[in-house]
Amino acid sequence: MKKKNIAIIMGGYSSEYNISIKSGNVVFKHLDAEKYNTFRLVITKEKWVYLDEAENEYPVDKSDFSIAPAGAKIHFDCVFNAIHGTPGEDGLMQAYFELLGIPQTSCNHYQAALTFNKRDLLSTLKPHGIKCAASYLLDLGDAIDENAIVKRVGLPCFVKANKAGSSYGISKVYKKEDLHEAIKKAFEEDDEIIIETFLDGVEVSVGVITYNGQVTVLPITEIVSENDFFDFAAKYEGKSQEITPARISKQKELKVMAIAKKVYELLKLNGFSRSEYIxxxxxxxxxxVNTTPGLTEESILPKQANEAGISLTELFESSIEEVLKQ
Structure with a gap:
């Protein structure tokens, strides 16, 4: 059987660029070269390029998403999306590939845009009985009324960029007078922010994927941060314990698994997802809800898959085969 050409896209336009590069390289490392011709494509605002094994760069033809490193055009049978943040997690790349008719491994463009926008996502799910923290919304340029914020969400509270991942732009605020600086920090990442009530409880991360044709909930991870919350350092610099399976009762485990699966199916997701609950x-x-979660060896979803007896090679190849079947 002729080997399929697989483009692994990585990079992106956001603060998550370096994490995405790591994820993409892990996918590249673990895909079976006997089954696939794999190509690393780095997407940035300045350029879209194919990187060969020697790190030489060749431009991507955006008109049809092809490359021609040796003169003859190479087209792709499938795109493995490893871009965290824009434009890979917010629907832009998904819409582009849908227009070109090229299969890609993450959810469709509408679902990507919806899940990337925390405010819109929570508004969509609340009518279906999904519980969420109380929130206060701000757009860049809005008047900041600290008293109204505290009245709505209380203290402490979390100030977050609305459309950002990896805990960029997030602060935990204990005092009303610290709100202004936290809001300023969040606006450095996005022009919309969401301020939420602090929820005091056990935090868990739940991976839901489509695997071998079935919606599959992976073993749950408990998040125990050494820092004040699960911030960037806790996620990527080892300042947290990520315990899989989570140390929660069977009742709690079954409840959060059912809700995570319900969210996945309500949103009509496919591919990988990872949702966080307290x-x-x-x-x-x-x-x-994250629809292009981290895929490095340190990332939560690969660890959950390993706990379920799914290797990285099996995890990544299943994602490609699911798309190719469609």
Whole structure:
């Protein structure tokens, strides 16, 4: 059987660029060269390029998403999306590939745009009984009324960029007078922010994927941060414990698994997803949904897959085969 040409896209336009490069290289490393011709494509605002094994760069023809490193054009049977943040997680690349008719491994453009926008996502899910923290919304240029914010969400609270990942632009605020600086920090990442009530409880991360044709909930990870919350350092610099399987009761495990699967199916997702919840008493409250989660060896979803007996090669290849079947 002729080997399929697989483009692994990585990089992107956001603060998550370096993490995406790591994810993309892990995918490249683990895909079976006997089954696929794999190509690393780095997407930045300045250029779209193919990187060969010697790190030589060749331009991507954006008119049909092809490359020609040796003169003859190479077209792709499938795109493996490893871009965290814009334009790979917010629907832009998905829409581009849909227009070109090229299969890609993440969800469709509408679902990507919706899940990337925390405010819109939570508004969509609340009518379906999905519990979320109380929130206060601000757009760049809005008047900042600290008293109204505190009245709505209380203290401490979290100030977050609305459309950003990897905990960029997030602050935990204990005092009203610190709100202004936290809001300024969040606006450095996005022109929309969301301020949420602090939920005190056990935080868990739940991976839901389509694997061998079935919606599959992976073993749950408990997040125990050495820092004040699960910030960038906790996620990527080892300042947290990520315990898989989570140390929660069977009742809590079944409840959050059912909710995570419900969210995946309500949103009509496919490919990989990872959603974060905090238990308040026995009830899981949704924080966010990621549709291109980290895929490095240190990332949560690959660890969950490993706990389920799924190797990285099996995980990545299943994602490609699911798309090619469609």
């Amino acid at each position: 238990f308040v008493d026995d009830e899981p409250y949704l924080l966010e």
